[in-house]
Amino acid sequence: MVVQSELEKLGLGIKKIKLGEVVLEKPLDSEQKHSIEQILIPLGFEVIDDKKSQIIEKIKTIIIDQVHHADNEPKMNLSDILCTQLNHDYNYLSNLFSEVEGTTIEKYFIAQKIEKVKELLVYDELSLSEIAHRLNYSSVAYLSNQFKKVTGLTPSYFKQIKEDKRKPLDHL
Template sequence: MKLYVKYMVSLRCKLMVKHELEKLGLHYISVELGMIEIREDISESQKQELKSNLAVSGLELLDDKKSILVDKIKNVIIEMIHYSDEVPKVNYSDYIAEKLDYDYTYLSNLFSEVKGITIQHFIIQHKIERAKELILYNQLNLTEIAYKLHYSSVSHLSNQFKKVTGHTPTFYKKIGQKRKSNLENM
């Protein structure tokens, strides 16, 4: 049986979900971002208990099909940007449509209807968040970050970064270094 969980976007969330399943005596086959597969059918009382236990941690068990599909779209994007080192060989729309086995236009319209933003805007937001992480880690230069995040150039990354954050990547890096040195001097 498959269950879908909203806001499950990190490894910490996966560990917490596994713990909750074990507390209920449920045996999981897999726990992925946004999805749980368990061996047995879940009773209504177990489902309600799982739902309330997950809610304490800010997670939500999904029931309606539109929300489940939108959450799957979000998880494909998050996994692609935050957890995959490989750049997709095709454009994002083809990648998402192929992963979910739906027409991209349908997915795009549904996502916009439910979330109030486009898939493209959601991707840009996450690419910029990932760029912020990589800038602060200070292990890659901007050219490498631009390549890793599938930008055509450093200037394209810089322009989107400034549009989303209000700052250039270089300024953001300086702020991060200043904050780090302030913490070290305490």
């Protein structure tokens, strides 16, 4: 809503707007691009103009959506999801991502999954077995090994540390 409001103040016609993407009715000149950057960057937004950067951001958005918001959807292979949604060969996407981000799509995906595991551990509503199932791990052992490789901690030790830092309400 903020982006839409600011673009309308500049008199720019918006064809389509959705999370992370705006399609304008007309191409921008350099002065308009500069004006948009001057307004949106201080508000915490990033203006991505070139095609490669747009593809990278779309890859990240798809991965984040798959990890954090696709709980009830049937599990598909990540490479198939990316190819289908972005209409590019996976090798092209993978090489582009690695070149620009300095890490692989797989490592980024794993990092997002581990962040989700941390979140679910802190909420303390699911067992480690349920978390492994929800995030499509083949076993609790595999999840635990991957968690330790990324964080340096076991899931149970991470959970214990977080619980130790939380104070009961009667001690505040």
